[in-house]
Amino acid sequence: MGLSLAVALGVGACGDGGGGGLTVVREDRPDLPLAGLTEAERARFDVGDALFDREFRPSQGLGPVYIRAACSRCHVDDGRGPGAVERAIRVSGDGFTPLDDQGPFRAGPVLRPQFVAPATRGVTAPWSVPAEGVLRSARIGPAVFGRGWFEAVPDAVIEAGARAQAEGGVLRGRVNRDATGRVGRFGLKARVATLEDFAADAFRNDMGLTSRWQPTEVPNDDGLDDDARPGLDLDDDTVRETAFYVAALAIPRRTGLSAEGAMRFAEAGCAGCHTPSLATGPAAPFAGMANTVAPLYSDLLVHDMGVGLADGTREGLAGPRDWRTAPLMGLRFFRTFLHDGRARSVEEAIVMHRQEGSEANASVAAFEALSAEARAQLLGFVSRL
Ligand code: HEC
Ligand code: HEC
Numbered sequence: 001m002g003l004s005l006a007v008a009l010g011v012g013a014c015g016d017g018g019g020g021g022l023t024v025v026r027e028d029r030p031d032l033p034l035a036g037l038t039e040a041e042r043a044r045f046d047v048g049d050a051l052f053d054r055e056f057r058p059s060q061g062l063g064p065v066y067i068r069a070a071c072s073r074c075h076v077d078d079g080r081g082p083g084a085v086e087r088a089i090r091v092s093g094d095g096f097t098p099l100d101d102q103g104p105f106r107a108g109p110v111l112r113p114q115f116v117a118p119a120t121r122g123v124t125a126p127w128s129v130p131a132e133g134v135l136r137s138a139r140i141g142p143a144v145f146g147r148g149w150f151e152a153v154p155d156a157v158i159e160a161g162a163r164a165q166a167e168g169g170v171l172r173g174r175v176n177r178d179a180t181g182r183v184g185r186f187g188l189k190a191r192v193a194t195l196e197d198f199a200a201d202a203f204r205n206d207m208g209l210t211s212r213w214q215p216t217e218v219p220n221d222d223g224l225d226d227d228a229r230p231g232l233d234l235d236d237d238t239v240r241e242t243a244f245y246v247a248a249l250a251i252p253r254r255t256g257l258s259a260e261g262a263m264r265f266a267e268a269g270c271a272g273c274h275t276p277s278l279a280t281g282p283a284a285p286f287a288g289m290a291n292t293v294a295p296l297y298s299d300l301l302v303h304d305m306g307v308g309l310a311d312g313t314r315e316g317l318a319g320p321r322d323w324r325t326a327p328l329m330g331l332r333f334f335r336t337f338l339h340d341g342r343a344r345s346v347e348e349a350i351v352m353h354r355q356e357g358s359e360a361n362a363s364v365a366a367f368e369a370l371s372a373e374a375r376a377q378l379l380g381f382v383s384r385l
Pocket of ligand 2: 271303309325328337350364
């Protein structure tokens with residue numbers, strides 16, 4: 001169905017003696033809807049698109065403290081960043097285990113530097129606390145395209161992946177669950193089960209907008225439990241249509257993938273965690289996603305990535321060193337890689353999988369043992385995913 005998305009941008013110059021004819025340039029963008037949406041779905045997509053870009057105002061319930069005023073500030077064009085969520089957390093001597101006593105971090109580890117009246121200050125790191133023993137970390141807003149597919153994968157498929165890994169080898173991927181026991185898929189530690197829950201979570205935690213799903217304002221140092229808009233800030237439709245929009249974003253088109261590259265990817269053990277595809281079930285958000293395979297390049301499990309990547313945060317069953325296998329899609333749209341953007345290239349991201357205690361250490365060694373040509377094939381493959 002690519003044709004409906006293709007746009008003829010240029011027409012080959014006529015009479016140039018070079019054969020002329022049409023030059024069709026296909027759009028390569030990270031923010032395209034799934035092909036084959038019905039007219040009604042396309043209309044909902046457009047409503048959600050506008051909500052995703054909307055700069056919320058204090059009169060609409062922004063705050064009292066918040067990080068950014070629009071989804072797109074942290075997921076520009078549905079890709080990565082530039083906005084991020086920063087944390088400061090007191091940890092023990094090992095550098096990553098959170099302390100029970102968080103001392104002066106009364107409003108929690110997440111920093112929310114922006115504020116609106118009646119708040120008088122944002123939540124920032126208390127500078128009175130010595131930096132020693134405090135782990136600062138950042139999560140750049142990850143890409144949100146292709147996420148509808150995550151919901152199409154049944155819990156049982158994700159659970160079976162964890163069981164298979166538990167039976168042998170170096171991989172020990174684990175399922176994360178939300179508070180009600182459903183298998184988590186969303187968030188960098190897979191703490192949330194559905195996009196609707198995630199949208200409500202993001203509205204509250206990143207923007208200070210409450211809803212039926214998340215009815216309480218975020219903790220703040222003024223002790224306020226409401227903002228300029230009394231009661232719930234958002235109606236149900238705002239949350240639902242925003243989630244629908246995210247669910248309907250396509251995986252950016254993959255072209256030029258080489259068989260050699262795929263082989264190297266498997267040889268180096270990448271595919272153990274970055275599972276090329278997972279089976280989908282009958283209950284999918286869109287008909288075209290049902291009973292097929294979701295090409296996610298992720299097992300949707302959390303893995304121990306070692307001390308160096310730890311952020312000291314526990315979320316559900318995920319520990320301070322655990323991260324969900326990053327789905328590999330649309331990487332050509334990113335300038336930085338890994339949860340905090342510390343890697344500047346795909347190759348750097350791979351090498352940084354090597355950390356004390358990381359499940360991926362053997363895979364990095366296998367990558368480095370490849371010939372220069374084989375490494376280039378692997379990198380070319382991953383960059384086109
Ligand atoms: C301040 C920056 C920021 C804002 C604003 C923000 N996000 Fe995010 N978003 C993030 C970060 C950081 C994560 C990773 C969160 C985690 O690990 O729990 C994330 C994760 C997500 C995910 C899960 C992606 C995945 O791979 O699992 C979705 C979906 C999402 N955001 C949607 C939204 C929506 C919808 C809004 C607006 C209502 C929004 N975000 C506003 C920073 C932001
Ligand atoms: C043990 C499981 C595991 C193995 C093996 C593994 N990865 Fe990863 N990979 C992860 C996790 C978890 C992340 C996210 C880490 C983070 O954000 O700090 C990740 C992140 C990445 C990223 C960054 C993606 C982004 O959006 O920033 C790339 C690229 C990547 N892996 C490629 C590879 C390649 C290539 C291999 C094989 C050489 C490989 N990985 C092996 C688990 C694994």
